[in-house]
Amino acid sequence: MDGISELRQNPATREWVIISTDRAKRPEEFGEGSTVITNESQLTCPFCPGREQNTPSEIVAYRPEGSSPNAPNWWIRVIPNMYPAVSPKGELDRKKVDKIFIKMDGVGEHEVIIETPDHFNIIPKMTVKQVEEIFLVYRERYLELAKNPRNESVIIFKNYGKNAGTSIIHSHSQIISTPIMPLHLRQKIEEAMRFFDDHGDCVYCNIIKEEAALKERVVFETENFIVLEPFAARTPFETWILPKKHESSFGSTGIESCKELAKAMQIILKKLHKSLNNPDYNYVIFSSPCHESELEYFHWHLKIYPRLAQMAGFELGSGIYINSVPPENATKYLKQTVVD
């Protein structure tokens, strides 16, 4: 790049990022490794089998037919979060406080998906079937929560490692539903709508078509999904997975498609795990609002954020991220990384 960094714009959100390789590290240099795996806490872990009574009663579990709820022989278990950020109780009306402030009850559901009975297992090391079932549980819970008229949006996410916001070792993900449209999602949708107005087409469909033709940022494709490093990646190794067919809601994904997504996710998480020495990461599923499941202009997608860099003052002040690894380099590296 001849000493000049690049400003790149995410066509889906019009957010700018700075790709600056001056301080670039090679991928190997990122790996301080995850902060997640220690030997502590197995003795008291409330997610381990045998301690079902230490959690709220399960919402659903994958367990042998006929076995009782909250007994130990499950392989995936969904429970209400023990320290929920939101609660199903409460009123939906916005309350004006003083002259200019608005508040409302923190209405919503906050669930935890315990992904395995094994305290030390992680997605890259699970059987394919186990990962498929985790994603089928996501789908099942999404569909259930999206039906509730009090929920405006349903967010499925995973925090892995301390730098990604969790200190709980036992592999799990979370779902939070909100009674309001998150501003972040509204902005994404408005930008996508703007693109649709200008081009008569979904911006994400355009990205997929373009990236599939260019190939330089595509890590791999499956029949129905594409796994890529986005053109304006905000952080090193930010990764997107999108369904090739236009679908605005994660809830529209069929069972077979959901299994295919799970397989693709496991492959890319294995590659990230191996390339970056077991990094901390988050992933999030971005779906259209619950009650707008068939938008022509929005396209659901999953984003993985390895937590290799810390958001600093400039990012907080401008929303512009400085990324030291061009996504083309990240793609090459991930493609070269062989996983079984």
Add this chain to the structure above:
Amino acid sequence: MDGISELRQNPATREWVIISTDRAKRPEEFGEGSTVITNESQLTCPFCPGREQNTPSEIVAYRPEGSSPNAPNWWIRVIPNMYPAVSPKGELDRKKVDKIFIKMDGVGEHEVIIETPDHFNIIPKMTVKQVEEIFLVYRERYLELAKNPRNESVIIFKNYGKNAGTSIIHSHSQIISTPIMPLHLRQKIEEAMRFFDDHGDCVYCNIIKEEAALKERVVFETENFIVLEPFAARTPFETWILPKKHESSFGSTGIESCKELAKAMQIILKKLHKSLNNPDYNYVIFSSPCHESELEYFHWHLKIYPRLAQMAGFELGSGIYINSVPPENATKYLKQTVVD
């Protein structure tokens, strides 16, 4: 809060946050302390006096009259960043790459303000005069950079500690100018404009009036500034400082006013330092765009973000932060914290 969390909306941006005290810590419990102070690196620190030749030539410095540039007897020194995210070279035109992607050269200036010759000094421990001069340098550099027609926005910020994105111990802050309007700033300005359209008045002026009357979130006031914990604080102890008089650009601040800001900043940083056991933090000055310095609807302000919690998947996915310390509690605590 009776077990139900609260959703609160920032009236200036319409961003929602969840105030959830279920997992609340007392302020004392946050203090793992800063990750910044170690004894390492003084021997090679390029910011220490005597190593001026290890940095690019200074842009400006506070030093005895008649002393030569890049000699050691300065007390504040501004240099180009050694690993700049942006560079003054480059073209301003947006380049269309492939069908839907836009990029441009990373044009801009990236400066470092070395705040003290003393490797171990930090703002809470400096003399008032030193802090005043740091803020006068901010003002001087802001005015200079804002004059450049290639700069669209000028962002002044500080990263303190590893959790805030720096591993450099020697006290410093940074300025980055960008040739594009950061989307984040545009959104802030558009929301403020919307409020102005609805109410005929600046939303920040309204917040100041309201908070000054209510008092429960005001940490302290000086003649021309108010220091408060915002109604919809995104993270524990997020703190805002605003000029009471309407001004959209930081560049409009007079010299005396700038010194008063410096004094207020030192007091609040002392309080945060003492209350939270020397936390890592960022601060950022939000100002109107360089060439729009007299907007009726935008009001410059400074935000301090103690980095006590990690942004996790839910925040990344929704933009909604979960904050375990209601700003009213943070205010009480900071008011009680006596500093000299």
